[in-house]
C-alpha cells in the first residue's frame with residue numbers, strides 16, 4: 643500500500659507529541675504497579691517515597707507538568723507494517739524533526755551532548771541520536787511508534803557480560819542479582835529490570851532495553867523464561883533495597899526477559915534498568931492519516 647506524502651508531517655507531529663506527553667503522563671500499568679507497591683509497603687520511609695511518586699504522577703497528568711527533570715535519551719521502537727510502502731529516509735527525517743521540535747517548541751531540556759567535547763545542540767539530537775530501532779510486522783497496514791525518554795540514572799546502571807555456557811542459568815541469575823544489588827539506589831528504584839539473554843553482545847544489550855518497554859504484568863511467552871522472570875523478581879525484592887534505596891519491600895516492579903539464540907560457545911547476559919517513572923508512549927499511525935495514541 644503506497645502511503646501519501648502527507649504521512650511524513652503526520653509522523654513528525656506524532657513524534658513531537660510522543661516526546662512531550664511521555665514526560666507528563668506515566669503509563670497506567672506503571673501507576674497501578676506503584677499503587678499496589680505503596681499499599682503493601684510496611685516501612686514508613688518507603689510509604690512516604692511512594693506517596694511522593696504518586697503525587698508527582700498526579701501533578702504531571704493534571705497540571706501537564708514534567709514528572710522528572712530528566713528528558714532522557716530519546717529512543718524510538720518503530721514497527722513498520724509489511725503492507726506499507728514507506729520511504730525509509732523520509733521516515734527517519736520525520737522522527738528526527740519531531741524530536742527537535744518537541745525540544746524547541748515546549749521547550750524541553752536538551753540532555754544530549756557529543757561524547758568528548760560535550761557540545762549540546764539544544765535539540766536533544768546529535769550523531770545517531772535519537773536512537774531508532776526498526777522492525778517489521780507481517781500483514782499490517784500500521785506504523786507503530788513506541789517512544790521512551792531513557793533517564794540517565796537508570797541508563798548508567800547498564801551491564802553486560804559474556805558468560806560461558808558452563809556458567810549456565812545459575813551464572814545468569816548471579817550476574818543479574820549482583821548488578822541490581824551493586825546499583826542500589828542509583829537507578830531510582832523500584833525499577834523494571836530488563837534482561838537480555840543470548841544473541842551477540844550488541845543484540846543482548848538491545849534485548850535488555852527492549853524488555854523494559856513491555857507492559858507490566860506481561861510475561862515472556864516461553865514458560866522457562868517466564869518462570870525465571872518471576873524467580874528473579876522475588877529474589878530482587880528480597881534484597882530490601884526498596885524505593886530510592888532507603889529500604890522497603892519493592893526494589894523492582896517487574897523483571898522482563900527478552901532472548902535470542904546464540905553461539906554454541908556463548909552465554910551472553912545483559913541488564914538494563916528502567917527507573918520508577920518508566921515513561922513510554924505509543925502512536926499507531928494508519929495510512930489514511932488516523933493516529934491512535936496509547937502506551
Ligand code: SF4
Nearest residue numbers: 710793795796830917
Ligand atoms: S533515573 Fe528516572 S526517576 Fe531518576 S532522575 Fe533519571 S529519569 Fe528521573
